[in-house]
Amino acid sequence: MKVxxxxxxxxxxxxxxxxxxxxxxxxxxNVKMAxxxxxxxxxxxxxxxxxxxVVTEIVAVTVxxxxxxxxxxxxxxxxxxxxxxxxxxxxxxxxxxxxxLKALVEKEQPDLVILGKQAIxxxxxxxxxxxxxxxxxxxxxxxxxxxxxxxxxxxxxxxxGGLQTVELKLPxxxxxxxxxxxxxxxxxxxxxxxxxxxxxxITPADVSVDLAPRVKTIKVEPPAERQAGIKVASVEELxxxxxxxxxxx
Amino acid sequence: MSVLxxxxxxxxxxxxxxxxxxxxxxxxxGDITVLVAGEGCAAVAEEAAKIEGVSKVLLADNAAYGHQxxxxxxxxxxxVGKDYGxxxxxxxxxxxxxxxxxxxxxxxxMISEISSVESADTFKRPIYAGNAIATVQSSDSIKVITVRGxxxxxxxxxxxxxxxxxIDVAKDAGVxxxxxEELAKSDRPELTAAKIVISGGRGMQNGDxxxxxxxxxxxxxxxxxxxxxxxxxxxxxxxxxxxxxxxIVAPELYVAVGISGAxxxxxxxxxxxxxxxxxxxxxxxxxxxxxxxLVADLFExxxxxxxxx
Numbered sequence: 001m002k003v004x005x006x007x008x009x010x011x012x013x014x015x016x017x018x019x020x021x022x023x024x025x026x027x028x029x030n031v032k033m034a035x036x037x038x039x040x041x042x043x044x045x046x047x048x049x050x051x052x053x054v055v056t057e058i059v060a061v062t063v064x065x066x067x068x069x070x071x072x073x074x075x076x077x078x079x080x081x082x083x084x085x086x087x088x089x090x091x092x093x094x095x096x097x098x099x100x101l102k103a104l105v106e107k108e109q110p111d112l113v114i115l116g117k118q119a120i121x122x123x124x125x126x127x128x129x130x131x132x133x134x135x136x137x138x139x140x141x142x143x144x145x146x147x148x149x150x151x152x153x154x155x156x157x158x159x160x161g162g163l164q165t166v167e168l169k170l171p172x173x174x175x176x177x178x179x180x181x182x183x184x185x186x187x188x189x190x191x192x193x194x195x196x197x198x199x200x201x202i203t204p205a206d207v208s209v210d211l212a213p214r215v216k217t218i219k220v221e222p223p224a225e226r227q228a229g230i231k232v233a234s235v236e237e238l239x240x241x242x243x244x245x246x247x248x249x
Numbered sequence: 250m251s252v253l254x255x256x257x258x259x260x261x262x263x264x265x266x267x268x269x270x271x272x273x274x275x276x277x278x279g280d281i282t283v284l285v286a287g288e289g290c291a292a293v294a295e296e297a298a299k300i301e302g303v304s305k306v307l308l309a310d311n312a313a314y315g316h317q318x319x320x321x322x323x324x325x326x327x328x329v330g331k332d333y334g335x336x337x338x339x340x341x342x343x344x345x346x347x348x349x350x351x352x353x354x355x356x357x358x359m360i361s362e363i364s365s366v367e368s369a370d371t372f373k374r375p376i377y378a379g380n381a382i383a384t385v386q387s388s389d390s391i392k393v394i395t396v397r398g399x400x401x402x403x404x405x406x407x408x409x410x411x412x413x414x415x416i417d418v419a420k421d422a423g424v425x426x427x428x429x430e431e432l433a434k435s436d437r438p439e440l441t442a443a444k445i446v447i448s449g450g451r452g453m454q455n456g457d458x459x460x461x462x463x464x465x466x467x468x469x470x471x472x473x474x475x476x477x478x479x480x481x482x483x484x485x486x487x488x489x490x491x492x493x494x495x496x497i498v499a500p501e502l503y504v505a506v507g508i509s510g511a512x513x514x515x516x517x518x519x520x521x522x523x524x525x526x527x528x529x530x531x532x533x534x535x536x537x538x539x540x541x542x543l544v545a546d547l548f549e550x551x552x553x554x555x556x557x558x
Contacts, residue, residue, distance in 0.1 A: 161439070
C-alpha cells in the first residue's frame with residue numbers, strides 16, 4: 001500500500017525566535033530552518049511500516065517555498081521514495097494546504113496519510129483533521145501507536161487523562177504525537193541516494209486551489225515577560241511567604 | 250448574532266473547562282447556546298442549562314457520539330453550527346480533534362487556541378510555543394474557534410435557567426469505531442483544573458521519588474505534574490506532562506521541583522499566578538520566572554515542606 005506523508009519547513013526547534021520590531025511577525029531572516037519535528041515522526045512511522053512490509057511506497061509532499069526542497073530531500077534520505085513540492089511563496093494556511101493535499105490524495109490514491117499533529121511555528125493543529133474531513137476519511141489524531149491490519153488501522157491516541165484506541169477504515173489520516181517513535185538520523189549514503197530520487201514540482205494553480213488566507217495576522221508581539229522574584233533561604237521562609245504574602249496556601 | 254459552545258463532558262458530568270469556553274463566548278457577545286453531544290448524557294444537559302449566561306442547551310443523545318468520535322461529532326456540529334456566527338470548543342484533545350473537521354466541512358478557516366477575545370472577529374493566540382502572541386482577524390462568516398481554557402476566568406456554574414431542547418440528529422459516518430481507553434485514575438484534582446499544581450522534573454531521579462510530591466499534593470489538595478524530561482525518562486506517564494507538548498496549566502500556585510525550566514516547560518506553566526521553584530542549581534532558568542526560589546536539595550526540602558504545611 002501507498003502512504004502519503006505531508007511535511008512542513010519550519011524554524012528549527014532549537015532556535016529562540018524573536019518578534020520583529022514592527023510587530024509584523026517573527027524574524028525569519030538568517031534563521032536555521034528544518035523539517036517540523038512532528039513531520040519527522042510521520043516520515044519515520046511511514047518508513048517503519050515499509051520496513052515491516054506493510055507499505056510499498058512512501059510519497060513525501062510539502063506546500064511551501066522553493067527552499068522546502070531541502071526538507072523533501074531530507075524525507076527521501078530518511079526513506080521516502082519520491083516527493084512532490086507544491087511551490088508557493090504565499091504563507092499557506094491549514095485549509096488551503098488541506099485542499100491542495102486533497103487534490104494530491106485524489107491523484108495518488110494513498111491508503112494512509114501520515115502527518116504531524118501540528119507545526120511548531122503556527123501551532124495550529126488543523127491540517128490533518130481538515131484533510132480527513134475534505135476527503136471524507138476517518139482520522140486518528142495525536143497517535144502514539146499505529147497498527148495497520150487488513151483494510152483498517154488501529155490508532156492509539158494521546159488524549160487528556162490517558163490513551164484512547166480507535167479503529168479506522170482505510171483510507172485514513174493519522175497525525176503523529178511525540179511518543180509514536182524516535183526518528184532516525186539520515187546516513188551519508190542515504191543523503192547521497194536521496195539526491196537522485198524523483199522530486200516533482202507543481203503549483204497550487206495546477207491543482208486548482210486558491211491559497212488566499214482566511215485568517216489575517218494583524219500583529220505579532222512578544223509575550224508578557226515574567227519578572228524573577230526573590231530567593232528564600234529556607235523552607236520555613238518559603239511557607240511563611242506562601243501563607244502570609246502570596247496567600248495561596 | 251449567536252454563539253454555539255460545544256460542551257466537554259464524560260457523559261456523566263460537565264467538565265469545568267466548558268465554563269471557561271462560555272466565558273470566551275460572553276466576551277464575543279450574543280446569545281449563547283451550548284451543544285451537549287454524547288450518549289446517555291441528559292444529566293450533562295441539565296447541568297449546562299444552569300450555567301450563567303447560557304440561553305439554550307441542545308442535547309444530541311445518540312450512540313454515535315458516545316465516545317466523541319471526530320467523524321460523527323464534526324458532522325453534527327457542522328450541521329447544527331451553520332446557523333451560528335461562532336462555534337467554540339475547548340482546546341482539549343476532544344476539541345482539537347473535531348473542530349478543524351467542522352471548519353473544513355463549512356469551508357471556513359479556523360482559529361486555534363485563542364487566549365483572548367479582542368472583538369467578535371479578532372482574537373489573540375500564542376504561536377511558536379508561546380514565544381510570540383499573534384492578533385488574528387477572521388473574515389469568514391462562521392468563526393470556528395478553540396479556546397485555551399486557562400486564559401479565561403470561568404463563568405458561574407449556577408444561576409442560569411436555559412431551556413433544554415433535544416435534537417434528533419444521528420450522524421454516524423460509519424468509518425471509525427471506539428476500541429478502548431486507558432484513563433489514569435486519581436483522587437487528586439485534574440491538572441488543568443487544579444488551584445495548586447506541584448510538578449517534578451529530571452531532578453526527581455526516578456518514579457518512586459514522586460511519592461514525596463504526592464504527599465505534599467495530598468496535604469494541599471494539589472494536582473501533580475511533571476516536566477517532559479521526567480516523562481521521557483520514564484518516571485511518570487505522559488498524561489502528567491506540563492508544557493508545550495503536554496498540558497497548559499495556570500493555577501494559583503505552581504511548585505516546580507527539580508525542574509530546570511526549559512522553554513517548552515515554561516510555555517505550559519508561565520501563566521500561573523505564583524510560581525515556586527525548588528532546585529539545587531541556582532543558575533537554573535526556572536528561577537528567572539519564579540516568584541519564590543529556594544536553592545536546596547529537593548530530597549531534603551520537599552519532606553521538610555510537607556512537614557511545615
